[in-house]
Amino acid sequence: MKSTALRLLPIAAMTSMLWACGGSSTPGQSGPNPSSAPSAPNPASGTTPTPTAQASLLVSRGVYDPSFTVTGTLPYNATPETTNASPVSAVTPGTYPNVFTTEGTTPDGNFGVTADIVIDQWAAGATSPTTYLDVTAAAKKGGFDFTTSFASKSELAMNLSQDGTAITFNGYNAPIDSIDLSNSNTPGVIDPTNPDVATPTYRTVAQLNLATKAVTFTNTNAYSGNNGRASVLVGGQYYIVGNAGNSGSSPNPTYGQLDMLTMNTGVQTIAAGSSCAFSQPVGTFFSGNSSTYAAPTSCGLGTITDALSSTTFAKKTNAGGNQFGFSLTALSQPYDKTGKDANFRGLFLAPDGTLYVSKGSGSNGVNTVFQVGAAGALANGAKFSDLQNVAITPLFTAPTTAWSGAPGAANEPASNATLTTALTTASATSWPMSWNTGFPFGMWMPKTNTNLMFVADEGDGDPADMTIGSGGLWVYQKSGSTWTAIAHITQGLNLGQAYTVTDTAGTYGTAGAKYTTSADGLRNITGQINSDGSYTLYAITSTANNSLGTTFDAGADSNQLVKITLSVSGTTVTTSGFSVMQTAPYGQVLRGVTMTSR
Numbered sequence: 001m002k003s004t005a006l007r008l009l010p011i012a013a014m015t016s017m018l019w020a021c022g023g024s025s026t027p028g029q030s031g032p033n034p035s036s037a038p039s040a041p042n043p044a045s046g047t048t049p050t051p052t053a054q055a056s057l058l059v060s061r062g063v064y065d066p067s068f069t070v071t072g073t074l075p076y077n078a079t080p081e082t083t084n085a086s087p088v089s090a091v092t093p094g095t096y097p098n099v100f101t102t103e104g105t106t107p108d109g110n111f112g113v114t115a116d117i118v119i120d121q122w123a124a125g126a127t128s129p130t131t132y133l134d135v136t137a138a139a140k141k142g143g144f145d146f147t148t149s150f151a152s153k154s155e156l157a158m159n160l161s162q163d164g165t166a167i168t169f170n171g172y173n174a175p176i177d178s179i180d181l182s183n184s185n186t187p188g189v190i191d192p193t194n195p196d197v198a199t200p201t202y203r204t205v206a207q208l209n210l211a212t213k214a215v216t217f218t219n220t221n222a223y224s225g226n227n228g229r230a231s232v233l234v235g236g237q238y239y240i241v242g243n244a245g246n247s248g249s250s251p252n253p254t255y256g257q258l259d260m261l262t263m264n265t266g267v268q269t270i271a272a273g274s275s276c277a278f279s280q281p282v283g284t285f286f287s288g289n290s291s292t293y294a295a296p297t298s299c300g301l302g303t304i305t306d307a308l309s310s311t312t313f314a315k316k317t318n319a320g321g322n323q324f325g326f327s328l329t330a331l332s333q334p335y336d337k338t339g340k341d342a343n344f345r346g347l348f349l350a351p352d353g354t355l356y357v358s359k360g361s362g363s364n365g366v367n368t369v370f371q372v373g374a375a376g377a378l379a380n381g382a383k384f385s386d387l388q389n390v391a392i393t394p395l396f397t398a399p400t401t402a403w404s405g406a407p408g409a410a411n412e413p414a415s416n417a418t419l420t421t422a423l424t425t426a427s428a429t430s431w432p433m434s435w436n437t438g439f440p441f442g443m444w445m446p447k448t449n450t451n452l453m454f455v456a457d458e459g460d461g462d463p464a465d466m467t468i469g470s471g472g473l474w475v476y477q478k479s480g481s482t483w484t485a486i487a488h489i490t491q492g493l494n495l496g497q498a499y500t501v502t503d504t505a506g507t508y509g510t511a512g513a514k515y516t517t518s519a520d521g522l523r524n525i526t527g528q529i530n531s532d533g534s535y536t537l538y539a540i541t542s543t544a545n546n547s548l549g550t551t552f553d554a555g556a557d558s559n560q561l562v563k564i565t566l567s568v569s570g571t572t573v574t575t576s577g578f579s580v581m582q583t584a585p586y587g588q589v590l591r592g593v594t595m596t597s598r
Helices: 011-018 096-107 136-142 255-262 414-424
Strands: 020-022 057-063 115-121 129-132 148-150 166-172 203-209 215-220 230-235 236-244 266-270 292-294 303-305 346-349 356-358 367-370 393-394 438-446 451-455 472-480 484-489 498-503 513-529 537-544 561-569 573-584 588-595
Touching: 115 136, 115 166, 129 136, 136 215, 136 356, 148 166, 166 230, 166 236, 203 230, 203 236, 203 561, 215 266, 215 367, 230 346, 236 346, 255 303, 292 513, 346 438, 356 438, 367 438, 438 537, 472 513, 472 561, 484 561, 561 588
Parallel strands: 438 513, 513 588
Antiparallel strands: 020 129, 057 115, 057 588, 115 129, 115 148, 166 203, 203 215, 230 236, 236 266, 292 303, 346 356, 356 367, 367 393, 438 451, 451 472, 451 513, 472 484, 498 513, 513 537, 537 561, 561 573
């Protein structure tokens, strides 16, 4: 485990060195920032309310290396415990964007390439970024490799620490241009059935001190086989969300191997700067076969005593079902596949110290927002005192009907007619964010009213649903102990309407190369309170329906930064809709957003 502080120069000099003003933020490119291209910032029109504090907006980006070509055999083995009898070769050409047809045209469903992480800073009232920090380059100068996986959609969320002094975000302890790391094992948690045979790689938490501009890194063995997605710093402790496990089927894993992964997924915690790379699961332990859990007494994973430990896992059975924090049995459902009820991706620490997480992908569990522990449990720098006595509970109530949300699912409304009716003529509560009827991602609450929650909905990725608003922004209001959706907003997102992204300078090979894509919903969000009591929210869009074809990974689309100002009076939400602040340049993606203060 390595923790590195980037104190390269005295603070003032380091700030000017690491935070660049203007210019290019694409490796190997010079000249104007690509965001000035035709597909770039489109500032909102009209009068903008004044924020109550001059906080800056931070936006994280992934920047694909334009000089990199993927060639040769990919690190994929369908039978990983034996010799690779059917190696998978890279697609041709192996350059951006064609390389991101790999998942759709080869058996390698793990495909990704590590890329630069850049953080843009938008000053209050700015119409374009004023400075940027190339985190990957800064880390490299300090002797540390830190990257994101392009085109993993759920990475690089940013969160302001509980005390407001730092932001945190997640990546990989690996150099740029490494292949298939987002589904690799971690060094301390090896699943031998994982068909991703790339080098085991730490999932790393980065912490940027807002005052000193020092960046520190803490390696973890969490989320082996998948990715860490978001983290927040509270009282010297990181709370992290992500998903673990990428087990194969030739052979299937044993129940013991899945138990190892269930201790490695969901909500995890580790001390900032820990010399031990093993994080610990947060949440009550549930078992479908009388297994028991004992927390570790030294550096390492805990121990699950499971009578089925050496038995090969049998899919589509209820045997096992070991979970931390939340289990479908809490909703009177059968035990689910071990570890998969905690496939969380969004994380938000409310101003009152309550921790929330979201689940919006995968075929197990419940897609909704969850509360982690008691209200206010992490207030004033407090920590969870007993990790195995923390309930993770669905925040919203289940609707009367359950559509799985997957395109083509057996219970999907015919031609989406029922869904169309629910979204266009019924109240927002007809399609609440729970029970796999929505795809929640980021969340935000104003510090002046923690009975309001704004929830980003990524959308279902089905082009047939985009124009009727399967994604967007939900506004939830709490009355007593009940949360109710009072609005679902898509106005101005232009869901399903194609926009063009152009490589004007030919950075990725051909000047004028272009494609079209469409907004499908929202991923990460943040917000601020304005002087008139209204709220301005900033969000990152999800995309779908790229013109490069159905085999193209939508996570590699140049998506958008959008904003919306709205007012809430009682149960009435008033807004003129979203406007686009920026479209990511060709070969780049936008991921996380946060304010530098609450």
